[in-house]
Amino acid sequence: MAVVAHTEKEVDLLARLMRAEAEGDGNLAMLMVGNVGINRVIENCLDFGGIRNIQDMVFQSPGGFEATKKGYFYQRAREHDKELARRVINGGRFHPARRSLWFFMPAGNCPAQWYGQWNSGRYKSHCFFSPLASECPRL
Numbered sequence: 307m308a309v310v311a312h313t314e315k316e317v318d319l320l321a322r323l324m325r326a327e328a329e330g331d332g333n334l335a336m337l338m339v340g341n342v343g344i345n346r347v348i349e350n351c352l353d354f355g356g357i358r359n360i361q362d363m364v365f366q367s368p369g370g371f372e373a374t375k376k377g378y379f380y381q382r383a384r385e386h387d388k389e390l391a392r393r394v395i396n397g398g399r400f401h402p403a404r405r406s407l408w409f410f411m412p413a414g415n416c417p418a419q420w421y422g423q424w425n426s427g428r429y430k431s432h433c434f435f436s437p438l439a440s441e442c443p444r445l
Contacts, residue, residue: 309397310347316360317395320344321387322380323364324394326373327409331430333390338403338429340394343371345407351442354407360395402427405445406434 312320320343328335346354346363353369356362365374373379383391403409408423409432416425416433423435437445 307397308395310344310360310395312360312395317388317391318383319364320360320395321383321391323371323373324390325383325387326376326379327371328432331432334400335429335432336387336390337394337398337400338406338432338434339409340391341398341400341403342406342409342434344394345403345405345445349407349437349442349444351444352407352437402429402434402436405436405442407437407442407445408435409433 320340323343324336324340328339343360343363346357346366347360350356354363354366357366364371403426406426408420410420411431412433416428418425420433420435423437426434426436428434439445
């Protein structure tokens with residue numbers, strides 16, 4: 307059962323975002339990016355108050371995803387990418403992004419904190435950061 311309401315258009319948007327942000331690190335990295343996106347829709351805290359659907363999350367400005375500014379994001383979603391997007395929409399959680407609201411690709415090691423949020427781990431080139439439970443209790 308889906309953890310967020312969604313349309314097929316939003317499945318497509320999430321699939322394109324996941325591919326554009328993390329395809330180079332493989333399926334698991336794409337799933338983790340999807341976790342970050344779905345977490346932003348689920349939670350109503352910090353930088354993500356008022357985001358209630360996948361489209362708002364994908365195109366949040368300021369503070370959204372860099373990939374939406376690149377041409378690769380605007381290519382048609384592949385069926386495989388949509389299958390991955392459905393996995394996270396249906397509640398799939400993948401460590402270290404289970405509770406994460408942020409990620410980035412540093413040139414070196416992951417910092418302990420990023421914009422005041424704690425590093426929850428690294429997967430290949432992506433570092434993931436999660437809020438404290440007291441700040442974002444829904445996650």
